[in-house]
Amino acid sequence: MGSTTSHNQNQQNGSKPHLIVIGCNIGGMYIIRRLLSTKEWKNFSKITFIDKNDYIEWFQDLKVYITQPDETDFYLWKTGEYFQKHELESKNMEFVHAEVTNVVSSGYDKGGQIHFQNFSGESQIMDYNFLVICSGVQYGNPIKSDFRKWEQRKEELLNWNNKIVESESVVVLGGGAVGVELAGEISCQFSKTQNDQNLTKSGSKVHLVTRGAQLLDRLPENAGQYMLESLARSKVEVHLRSEVNDLKHKVNLDEETTLFLPEITKPGSSFLQNEQFKDSLDSKGGVKVNKFMQVENFQNVFAFGDCCNTGLNEEKGIPAVIQFGDTLFNNLCKLVHGKSRLQAIPKYPEVMQIIPSGPNDGIIILNYSLMTRGKTANTIHNLFINTIHNIGELIRRDKIIPWVLSITGFISKILWFAPISSRYRARKLREREMNSQKQN
Structure with a gap:
């Protein structure tokens, strides 16, 4: 005790x-x-x-x-x-x-x-x-772990990679940004050829299950619709308004050879x-x-x-x-410092979201507007990640987070200088979506 x-x-x-x-x-x-x-x-x-x-x-x-x-x-x-x-x-x-x-x-x-x-x-x-x-x-x-030690977490990631490689089917739970990116990456990276040792077995399938009526339900509807089409091109089967049990009835899944990856938060x-x-x-x-x-x-x-x-x-x-x-x-x-006049958060916060869905596809959202999609969005995402990696090779890797926070903060501030008309449309769109969500 x-x-x-x-x-x-x-x-x-x-x-x-x-x-x-x-x-x-x-x-x-x-x-x-x-x-x-x-x-x-x-x-x-x-x-x-x-x-x-x-x-x-x-x-x-x-x-x-x-x-x-x-x-x-x-x-x-x-x-x-x-x-x-x-x-x-x-x-x-x-x-x-x-x-x-x-x-x-x-x-x-x-x-x-x-x-x-x-x-x-x-x-x-x-x-x-x-x-x-x-x-x-x-x-x-494997998004977050129950392991509290660095050594255990590192070993766990290696084990999850092996599990995915050995699975005949993978089911990703959740239609948010994490679930969409995870499903797209797994399907594209692990289904190209069965000869590569890091790929899933021939005939494997990736399923994404979400309770929502669309993917990315906190972003504009056209963003979710594009990602639905993108995942279909990557041969991911998306099941909207569904639960895992619904999927088991619709699709013949062998639970012993199926890996379930929860995005539930x-x-x-x-x-x-x-x-x-x-x-x-x-x-x-x-x-x-x-x-x-x-x-x-x-x-x-x-x-x-x-x-x-x-x-x-x-x-x-x-x-x-x-x-x-x-x-x-x-x-x-x-x-x-004993001051009582506090600063309030913005009613409509600025948004910058980069979501890839495989090696050649993705979307970029600025101020709740779908700004670009497809290979261009994915190229920008890869440039961002590679820049982080290259900077990390030049400086101590433990400085990566402060550096990325600084760069992202700078980009977010640039959004304030977007044309007034564009910002107005984005805010009206966000306001309409928020009112719709409250009614539902």
């Missing part, structure tokens, strides 16, 4: 506050980047990042999961080593490898405590003055399912935030990224992390 340790960090009058960030992947990395670039880290007594994984996972190209698992060293590294290389401890930052089990607040405009358990079984309690939640979502394997918010925070969660477990990115009913607790519900039904991705992360960080700093 594990012991319990308490870390008392209550803010005294005139002392600097303690910031805790739950999650240290893309969202956590963005908070680190902003702390360093603004030097706001100096205004905190300590900044603690807590994550149940001891690794940072940066996969912008799903082919890494299925065709190039030997490349995972480039995209997967240990969080502790990242903190050491950048000497973050000298800037009041620390990383704790543990799983948060509960969050307690001392009041609307006060801090509180988090309860967490390390992987030696020891339970601990730590006080916070400000809390940021960027715990992401839980995908099914669940917000990483189990530690908030208590009496204090239960009203701050939506029906799916998403963390509800107000227009200032504060968790509903709590001034000193913020959330952003895939785990949160802004009420805008925005497509998740790096541009959303940057836009909402900027708002969150600015408001956090204003509260630390």
Whole structure:
């Protein structure tokens, strides 16, 4: 039975506050980047990042999961080593490898405590003055893993590659961006010829199953329709308005030789399912935030990224992390400095989405408008990924995430200078789609 340790960090009058960030992947990395670039880290007594994984996972190209698992060293590294290389401890930052089990607040405009358990079984309690939640979502394997150690995760990716190679059929669950890209890549990369050792067996099929009436249901309808046609050209059988059991009745699948790849997501918010925070969660477990990115009913607790519900039904991705992360960080700093006038998130956030569906196809979405498609979109995607890889060869690979966040942030800002008429049409389209979704 594990012991319990308490870390008392209550803010005294005139002392600097303690910031805790739950999650240290893309969202956590963005908070680190902003702390360093603004030097706001100096205004905190300590900044603690807590994550149940001891690794940072940066996969912008799903082919890494299925065709190039030997490349995972480039995209997967240990969080502790990242903190050491950048000497973050000298800037009041620390990383704790543990799983948060509960969050307690001392009041609307006060801090509180988090309860967490390390992987030696020891339970601990730590006080916070400000809390940021960027715990992401839980995908099914192989997109996200239940393994908490870097070594286990790396081995798991190799094993998943072998499973796909040996399967006669693959079923991808979910019609969002991840499911569409995964289905297209598997079908194209693993069905060209049965002679290559990295390809699936002859006659194999890829199925994509989604409950939705269209693919990419948070993007314009013509984007989903194009991807439906693209996957058909890649010989992916798409089953709309369907469940796995429906597929089993329609298609003769041998479950022993069929691999199921779930894209089903669940917000990483189990530690908030208590009496204090239960009203701050939506029906799916998403963390509800107000227009200032504060968790509903709590001034000193913020959330952003895939785990949160802004009420805008925005497509998740790096541009959303940057836009909402900027708002969150600015408001956090204003509260630390005693300012009450906070910045609100945009009603219609800017969107940049690049979704490939195989080696020669894909789409690019800007401001909820389908801007380009086909080989041109895929070429831009590959250029983006290759640039990341080439830059990573020139600089330390642990700088990839801050670099990509900077470049993507720059591109997102350029979108603000798009023609007014184009932006107006995009916003009207988004408004119409949001109203339609509310009616459904």
